[in-house]
Every structure is written in C-alpha cells, then in structure tokens.
Amino acid sequence: MCATCGCSGTAVVRLFHEHESHEHADHGHESHEHESHEHRSPGTERTVQLQQKVLAKNDRLAGANRDWLRQRNVLAINLMSSPGAGKTTLLERTAAGLAGQVSISVIEGDQAAALDATRIRAAGCRVVQINTGVGCHLDAEMVAEALRVLDPPGGSVVVIENVGNLVCPALFDLGEQARVVLASVTEGADKPVKYPHMFRQADLVLVTKTDLLPYVDFDAERHAADVRSLSPGALLLPLSATTGAGMRDWYDWLRRRAPAPPE
Amino acid sequence: MHELAITEGVVEAVTERLPDARITCVRLEIGALSGVVADSVRFCFDLVTEGTNLEGARLEIAETAGRCRCRACGGDFEPDGPIPICPCGSADYTVLSGQEFKIASVQCQPGGTTPPDPPAKVA
Numbered sequence: 001m002c003a004t005c006g007c008s009g010t011a012v013v014r015l016f017h018e019h020e021s022h023e024h025a026d027h028g029h030e031s032h033e034h035e036s037h038e039h040r041s042p043g044t045e046r047t048v049q050l051q052q053k054v055l056a057k058n059d060r061l062a063g064a065n066r067d068w069l070r071q072r073n074v075l076a077i078n079l080m081s082s083p084g085a086g087k088t089t090l091l092e093r094t095a096a097g098l099a100g101q102v103s104i105s106v107i108e109g110d111q112a113a114a115l116d117a118t119r120i121r122a123a124g125c126r127v128v129q130i131n132t133g134v135g136c137h138l139d140a141e142m143v144a145e146a147l148r149v150l151d152p153p154g155g156s157v158v159v160i161e162n163v164g165n166l167v168c169p170a171l172f173d174l175g176e177q178a179r180v181v182l183a184s185v186t187e188g189a190d191k192p193v194k195y196p197h198m199f200r201q202a203d204l205v206l207v208t209k210t211d212l213l214p215y216v217d218f219d220a221e222r223h224a225a226d227v228r229s230l231s232p233g234a235l236l237l238p239l240s241a242t243t244g245a246g247m248r249d250w251y252d253w254l255r256r257r258a259p260a261p262p263e
Numbered sequence: 264m265h266e267l268a269i270t271e272g273v274v275e276a277v278t279e280r281l282p283d284a285r286i287t288c289v290r291l292e293i294g295a296l297s298g299v300v301a302d303s304v305r306f307c308f309d310l311v312t313e314g315t316n317l318e319g320a321r322l323e324i325a326e327t328a329g330r331c332r333c334r335a336c337g338g339d340f341e342p343d344g345p346i347p348i349c350p351c352g353s354a355d356y357t358v359l360s361g362q363e364f365k366i367a368s369v370q371c372q373p374g375g376t377t378p379p380d381p382p383a384k385v386a
Contacts, residue, residue: 045287045370045371045372046370046371047368047369047370048280048281048284048368048369048370048371049367049368050276050277050280050365050366050367050368050369051365051366051367051368052276052280052365052366053363053364053365054269054272054273054276054291054364054365054366055269055272055364056276057272057275057276058272135268136265136268137265137268139268167265167298168265168268170298171265171269171298171299172265197298228354229348229354229355230354232334232355
C-alpha cells in the first residue's frame with residue numbers, strides 16, 4: 001500500500017474516485033510516481049477549515065436520485081422498520097390489492113439473501129435486491145445503482161424496503177419523496193420513545209399486525225401520542241395485512257401520492 | 264452501528280478535499296439531536312483511518328446542545344433527553360439546532376495542495 005495516499009485495491013478506488021490527480025483504475029504501485037506530492041516537507045502545521053457536513057456526499061447523491069425520479073415521474077417511498085415488523089408481507093398484500101391500479105416495483109435491502117425479493121417477485125412486482133453485506137442500512141449510492149437496474153416506468157411507484165433496523169436508516173436520505181415507518185403491535189408501544197430519530201422523520205406510521213392486538217399488551221393511545229410528539233405532521237394508520245383490516249386507508253394514501261400514469 | 268459507515272464518511276470527505284495532506288487532527292461537531300453517538304465515532308476512528316492519510320490523527324469532538332422552538336407557547340428550550348418537551352408541557356416543536364454533524368476543521372502537516380472548492384450542489 002502507498003503509505004501516503006493510502007491507495008490500494010478497491011477500497012481506495014471508492015475513496016478517491018472524485019480525486020482527479022490520481023488514475024486509480026490503472027496505476028500499479030510499481031509505477032506510482034510520487035514526485036507530484038509534497039510529502040512531509042518541513043514547516044509548521046496548518047489548520048484547514050472545512051465546515052462540511054459528514055453526510056454531504058450521501059445527501060448530494062440523494063438529491064440526484066430525487067431529481068431523476070421527478071424527471072421520470074416516479075414516486076419513491078422509503079419503507080423502514082425493525083426486522084419482522086411486516087414490511088414484505090405488507091408489500092405482497094399491496095401488490096395484490098392495487099394490481100391494475102398502481103404500478104409498483106421494489107428495491108429490497110437486506111444484509112444477505114434474496115428471500116424477500118423472491119416473495120415480492122412471486123407477488124407480481126419487478127424487484128431488485130441489494131445485499132449490504134456488513135452494512136446496516138441502504139445509502140443513496142446503492143439506491144442510485146438499483147434504480148438504474150430497475151428502470152421504473154414513468155407514472156409508477158418504487159418502494160424501497162430498507163434493511164430492518166430502527167436506528168441507522170433514519171440518517172441516510174435515499175432520495176425518496178416519502179418515509180413510511182412500520183411499527184408492529186408485537187414490538188410494544190415503546191419504540192417511538194426508544195428510537196426517536198426514526199419516528200421524527202416519518203411522514204406515515206403504519207401500526208401493523210393489529211389482528212394480534214387481543215393477544216399482546218400494546219398501548220395504542222400512548223404509542224400514538226408519542227408518535228405525534230415526535231412528528232406532529234405524521235399520519236398514523238393501523239392495519240393488518242393478514243386480515244386486510246385498515247388496508248383501504250393505506251391504499252388511499254398511496255393512490256393519492258402515486259403519479260399519474262402516462263397518457 | 265452506522266457510526267462505522269459515518270466515520271468512513273469523515274475519512275472520505277477529508278481525503279477528497281485534501282488528498283495530498285498528512286492529517287494530524289480532525290475536529291468534528293456532533294449535535295445532541297443528530298443521532299450520532301460521539302463515543303462510537305471515537306471507537307471507529309482508529310480502525311477506519313488505518314492506511315489512509317488520516318492514520319494516527321487526533322480526533323476532537325465538540326458535542327453541541329440541541330435547541331427547539333415550541334409551537335404552542337413560542338418559547339425556545341433546550342431538550343433534555345431524546346423526546347423534547349417544552350417547559351410549558353407541549354411536545355409540538357421544531358428543531359432549531361442540534362441535528363448537525365460536520366467536520367469543522369482539520370490540522371495537517373505542511374505540503375500538499377490547497378483544498379479544492381467543495382463540490383457544486385445538485386440543483
């Protein structure tokens with residue numbers, strides 16, 4: 001590895017790809033010319049003011065995704081929850097419930113495997129799987145690539161099923177136009193208080209698995225009050241993808257936002 | 264554990280701006296409502312900087328307080344805990360500050376080039 005600029009292997013191509021003075025795709029270290037660098041010349045240290053947001057690059061790419069989606073007349077929704085809250089089941093049911101009315105395609109984010117993508121495809125949707133490996137969330141760069149592969153038609157809806165996690169996905173803008181958070185009644189009513197960043201960002205909170213309410217201790221009023229205090233503008237809809245209860249309100253929400261299909 | 268990815272973002276941002284400089288100190292500002300845990304960033308920093316031009320750099324983190332404005336009484340208050348509640352009892356508020364997470368400055372050894380302008384904003 002080059003001790004000064006740190007370039008080696010693929011990780012460095014990623015780190016340096018906007019740095020024009022290096023041609024990292026081609027250069028081998030044997031031929032790496034270092035004359036152009038000024039390495040450790042004597043003198044005093046200097047302070048450089050950066051005042052730069054750490055997530056500026058992700059935010060920039062998210063902005064580009066948002067522009068791309070707008071130009072294509074495509075609505076993107078970032079669907080987030082803890083693992084097992086029912087994101088995939090909701091999408092399966094939604095694909096069937098809105099078949100012929102709203103064209104839906106899906107970007108699936110998981111650390112590994114393509115189990116959810118298989119389920120979504122079986123439900124009749126176009127789907128792209130992103131495996132994040134050790135990553136705990138999707139970022140705007142992964143979604144940009146997935147959108148290119150998915151190639152959603154104008155007038156359609158793309159649902160981005162984020163990695164099941166109430167912590168990290170809250171910080172990464174993907175370029176979506178709406179953030180939908182699922183909270184299942186089996187998780188307990190305390191999740192908004194415990195994971196405030198996630199709920200503060202939500203445009204819509206879906207309280208899922210309401211068919212199980214008779215069997216679990218879920219204080220719906222307290223849950224709703226905590227969601228409202230974190231995100232006063234968020235809408236709260238209870239539903240059960242198993243029985244279909246409340247699904248109509250979710251479909252209406254989605255239909256209202258879905259772009260008009262091309263003439 | 265998004266602090267790992269986030270700390271990689273710090274290294275990436277600094278390396279892009281100052282590709283030729285040997286960095287000796289990084290100063291971050293982390294707001295109380297940013298969702299980033301300063302201790303986790305400290306934990307990841309040495310790991311993530313290894314083999315880069317930030318290796319061995321000192322990390323200084325300024326943790327800034329949050330500030331909210333109550334929509335009910337109009338007053339400003341500093342939240343105490345993850346769910347801000349105004350002293351008047353209202354939980355309807357806007358966040359004025361405390362969500363920032365930025366690289367304030369870096370210190371580097373002499374040499375290298377002047378940092379280029381930050382990338383142009385996407386319209």
